Amino acid sequence: MTDLLTREEYRALAAKLDFPTSAFIDGGYRPAQSGKTFATVNPATGETLAEIASCGAEDVDFAVLKAREAFEDGRWSKMHPSERKDILIRFAKLLTRNRRELAVMESLDSGKTIYDCETVDIPETIHCLKWHAEAIDKIYDQVSPASDEHIAMIVREPVGVVGLVLPWNFPLLMLAWKIGPALAAGCSVVVKPAEETSLTALRVAELAAEAGIPRGVLNVVPGTGPDVGEPLGRHMDVDMISFTGSTETGRRFLRYSADSNLKEVVLEMGGKNPSVVLKDAENLDRIAAHIVNGAFWNMGENCSASSRLIVEEEVKEPLLERIYAHAREWTMGDPLDPEHRVGALVSAEHYGKVCSYLETGAKVLMGGKAHDGAFVEPTILEAPADSSVAREEIFGPVLNVLTVKGFDDAIELANSTEYGLAASIFTANTKRALRGARAIRAGTVTVNCFGEGDISTPFGGFKQSGFGGRDNSLSAHDQYTQIKTIWIDLSDDGDEAVG
Amino acid sequence: MTFEGIYTPVVTPYDDDGNVVWDALEKVIDHLVDSGVHGLISGGSTGENYTQTVEERLELARFTQEKLSGRLPLIIGTGTMRTPDSIALAEGGAKLGADALLVATPPYAVPTERENALNVLTIDRAANLPIMLYNYPGRMGVNMGEEFLDRVGRSRNVCAIKESSGDINRVHLLARDYPHIQMSCGMDDQALEFFAWGARSWVCAGSNFLPHEHVALYEACAVKGDFSKGRRIMSAMMPLMRVLEQGGKFIQCVKHGVAMTGLYSGPPRPPLKALNKDDKRQLEQVIRVLKSTIDDITAGA
Numbered sequence: 019m020t021d022l023l024t025r026e027e028y029r030a031l032a033a034k035l036d037f038p039t040s041a042f043i044d045g046g047y048r049p050a051q052s053g054k055t056f057a058t059v060n061p062a063t064g065e066t067l068a069e070i071a072s073c074g075a076e077d078v079d080f081a082v083l084k085a086r087e088a089f090e091d092g093r094w095s096k097m098h099p100s101e102r103k104d105i106l107i108r109f110a111k112l113l114t115r116n117r118r119e120l121a122v123m124e125s126l127d128s129g130k131t132i133y134d135c136e137t138v139d140i141p142e143t144i145h146c147l148k149w150h151a152e153a154i155d156k157i158y159d160q161v162s163p164a165s166d167e168h169i170a171m172i173v174r175e176p177v178g179v180v181g182l183v184l185p186w187n188f189p190l191l192m193l194a195w196k197i198g199p200a201l202a203a204g205c206s207v208v209v210k211p212a213e214e215t216s217l218t219a220l221r222v223a224e225l226a227a228e229a230g231i232p233r234g235v236l237n238v239v240p241g242t243g244p245d246v247g248e249p250l251g252r253h254m255d256v257d258m259i260s261f262t263g264s265t266e267t268g269r270r271f272l273r274y275s276a277d278s279n280l281k282e283v284v285l286e287m288g289g290k291n292p293s294v295v296l297k298d299a300e301n302l303d304r305i306a307a308h309i310v311n312g313a314f315w316n317m318g319e320n321c322s323a324s325s326r327l328i329v330e331e332e333v334k335e336p337l338l339e340r341i342y343a344h345a346r347e348w349t350m351g352d353p354l355d356p357e358h359r360v361g362a363l364v365s366a367e368h369y370g371k372v373c374s375y376l377e378t379g380a381k382v383l384m385g386g387k388a389h390d391g392a393f394v395e396p397t398i399l400e401a402p403a404d405s406s407v408a409r410e411e412i413f414g415p416v417l418n419v420l421t422v423k424g425f426d427d428a429i430e431l432a433n434s435t436e437y438g439l440a441a442s443i444f445t446a447n448t449k450r451a452l453r454g455a456r457a458i459r460a461g462t463v464t465v466n467c468f469g470e471g472d473i474s475t476p477f478g479g480f481k482q483s484g485f486g487g488r489d490n491s492l493s494a495h496d497q498y499t500q501i502k503t504i505w506i507d508l509s510d511d512g513d514e515a516v517g
Numbered sequence: 518m519t520f521e522g523i524y525t526p527v528v529t530p531y532d533d534d535g536n537v538v539w540d541a542l543e544k545v546i547d548h549l550v551d552s553g554v555h556g557l558i559s560g561g562s563t564g565e566n567y568t569q570t571v572e573e574r575l576e577l578a579r580f581t582q583e584k585l586s587g588r589l590p591l592i593i594g595t596g597t598m599r600t601p602d603s604i605a606l607a608e609g610g611a612k613l614g615a616d617a618l619l620v621a622t623p624p625y626a627v628p629t630e631r632e633n634a635l636n637v638l639t640i641d642r643a644a645n646l647p648i649m650l651y652n653y654p655g656r657m658g659v660n661m662g663e664e665f666l667d668r669v670g671r672s673r674n675v676c677a678i679k680e681s682s683g684d685i686n687r688v689h690l691l692a693r694d695y696p697h698i699q700m701s702c703g704m705d706d707q708a709l710e711f712f713a714w715g716a717r718s719w720v721c722a723g724s725n726f727l728p729h730e731h732v733a734l735y736e737a738c739a740v741k742g743d744f745s746k747g748r749r750i751m752s753a754m755m756p757l758m759r760v761l762e763q764g765g766k767f768i769q770c771v772k773h774g775v776a777m778t779g780l781y782s783g784p785p786r787p788p789l790k791a792l793n794k795d796d797k798r799q800l801e802q803v804i805r806v807l808k809s810t811i812d813d814i815t816a817g818a
Binding site: 038039040044045046047048049050051053055069071076077080084227233 | 518519663666667668670671672673675676694695696697698
């Protein structure tokens with residue numbers, strides 16, 4: 019990207035930032051009713067950036083009340099679709115106008131590199147909102163095939179008040195993945211950003227209000243899981259929860275739903291995603307680039323990160339040589355330096371968790387060191403398939419290498435996980451590529467590349483990676499609507515009338 | 518910060534030449550502390566802030582803080598025509614260790630809600646102290662409306678609002694849509710209504726001379742939730758409220774009320790003039806009846 023600024027310029031921007039610190043409810047910023055706050059920290063430096071409202075059940079109740087009022091009076095839910103589209107497009111434009119501020123804020127709050135924020139997170143966020151906005155007035159309902167005696171209409175209606183619970187790894191992009199389709203569908207939303215990364219969601223809410231999204235429709239309630247997430251999950255007047263995060267927390271939301279009003283729950287959770295490289299794969303250099311990107315992008319803090327390399331033994335050594343060469347180009351350090359591709363892990367706590375995997379005794383092929391309580395080198399380990407490194411989601415820049423003897427072996431190993439979010443397969447043989455893609459039990463399988471598809475394709479998992487819906491594409495829109503059948507009798511049949 | 522109880526905007530005792538009588542002010546402060554009010558406000562309109570320079574106001578605030586020496590929380594009024602003056606008062610307040618600021622709309626300018634909100638945030642940034650907003654459209658010409666309230670929410674220092682519009686719809690709006698902003702009664706004749714809607718504090722000039730009676734209403738309504746007793750106390754207070762709120766001689770009455778307690782308060786600064794004999798007699802009569810009635814109620818009659 020040619021329009022990246024210098025490190026000094028980013029630092030100057032960072033010094034001038036005005037951080038939002040209050041919850042955003044009913045069209046305005048509000049401190050927590052308890053007056054409590056928590057510190058949000060720049061993980062790269064350990065500095066406190068701001069003291070943020072630490073909301074509780076009473077703030078959740080208030081946000082839901084206001085979201086419900088907005089939904090029921092139809093100020094957004096019943097607005098003409100093309101009007102909703104115009105406002106969401108204006109919203110996307112405002113994000114574009116403020117993209118630098120948002121990129122720097124995101125980098126400071128999450129430890130992500132400014133390079134990723136500027137080239138991936140912010141453009142994708144804007145693109146996502148625009149895509150769903152543009153879809154609003156182009157989705158048609160249906161009329162079913164039926165006799166002349168009746169008409170059956172199948173119409174979509176917004177679900178209602180939706181709780182959106184976000185992870186810390188893509189604070190802005192996951193916000194867009196959820197509010198894009200939810201607002202497009204006409205829902206009112208209460209967003210709970212991750213405690214570690216609340217800043218950009220709060221700022222975005224202000225921009226949404228400026229764009230004309232009516233008060234009460236988009237609320238952001240920062241706070242901890244027990245204080246905000248649980249009350250939201252247990253709320254009797256929340257119609258649906260869309261959650262992205264850990265499998266353990268996902269289970270809790272199912273329980274909350276069962277214990278309260280049986281609200282719909284959509285879960286997008288962990289992954290332990292394989293990259294399968296068969297011996298007939300072409301262009302190992304390019305494959306190495308994809309694997310390095312898949313494993314280390316966003317410091318590996320990515321549920322679709324390819325954290326398991328499953329390679330046929332014939333190509334293992336030449337592939338690893340190329341992977342080392344590519345990984346060397348991923349320099350690590352100050353996230354605000356646009357030269358850096360690897361920034362800080364999100365928090366000291368998470369750093370500790372990732373480091374614990376480096377101390378399991380697994381054979382280190384590359385990297386393996388950690389610095390300053392925040393930075394973990396891109397690391398390649400070789401640990402057996404039954405080890406914790408090979409089985410558990412590390413959510414850090416750690417790739418584990420597993421060697422196999424053939425196609426069937428590779429597929430079996432790829433599937434030997436409780437997760438099923440994403441996978442890649444590299445081969446020049448089309449039949450094997452397709453057979454492999456079908457055989458691997460995952461929501462997204464990429465062939466000869468690493469990726470998640472894009473906004474036009476559904477994203478979500480099999481098995482314990484999630485269920486209930488898909489992010490991205492029109493499937494995302496569907497998950498925030500429910501289907502209603504309207505059955506109309508057209509018959510003029512006097513015989514059946516009584517009396 | 519949580520505001521609970523009776524907050525007294527302290528009168529400023531002057532001599533006939535308009536000089537502050539410091540000894541008298543100290544006695545008023547001590548009297549208020551001993552009477553059980555819950556906090557003091559220096560530099561409010563009851564203290565005749567509109568007749569004082571920024572330096573005088575800071576001196577008064579410093580003196581009050583010194584004499585209080587931590588016995589009660591102190592709120593500093595920052596209302597002025599000029600934003601730089603308000604900033605100076607806010608900064609001065611922070612330096613002398615005030616507990617909170619009372620931040621009003623600048624009179625006469627008639628700012629838009631956005632302008633008014635940005636003004637509050639500017640003053641807030643200068644001091645970083647808890648803030649009680651002061652909505653008094655009758656004197657400022659504008660209301661602190663929803664756009665204003667939404668915008669000032671950017672700062673978590675904005676904790677409370679002293680509502681002096683007299684418009685009961687504002688009480689409903691604040692109670693229902695802005696539960697994070699503590700509502701403080703600033704309209705004496707509506708105190709009962711404020712307490713019914715959950716207000717926990719009352720900024721009342723009358724507590725300069727009737728602290729026990731104001732505390733009695735607060736305790737009945739806000740502490741014990743005994744609104745039938747509260748209604749009887751309020752009813753006994755209404756004649757005074759009429760004189761104060763609707764008589765057109767607010768400061769003059771308050772100062773005379775203070776004089777009736779045996780403390781010196783002196784005349785108001787120009788353009789106001791002290792009460793004439795008839796006004797004094799009427800006020801004395803109202804206060805006498807009020808005190809004996811409330812004594813009876815609180816004694817369990």
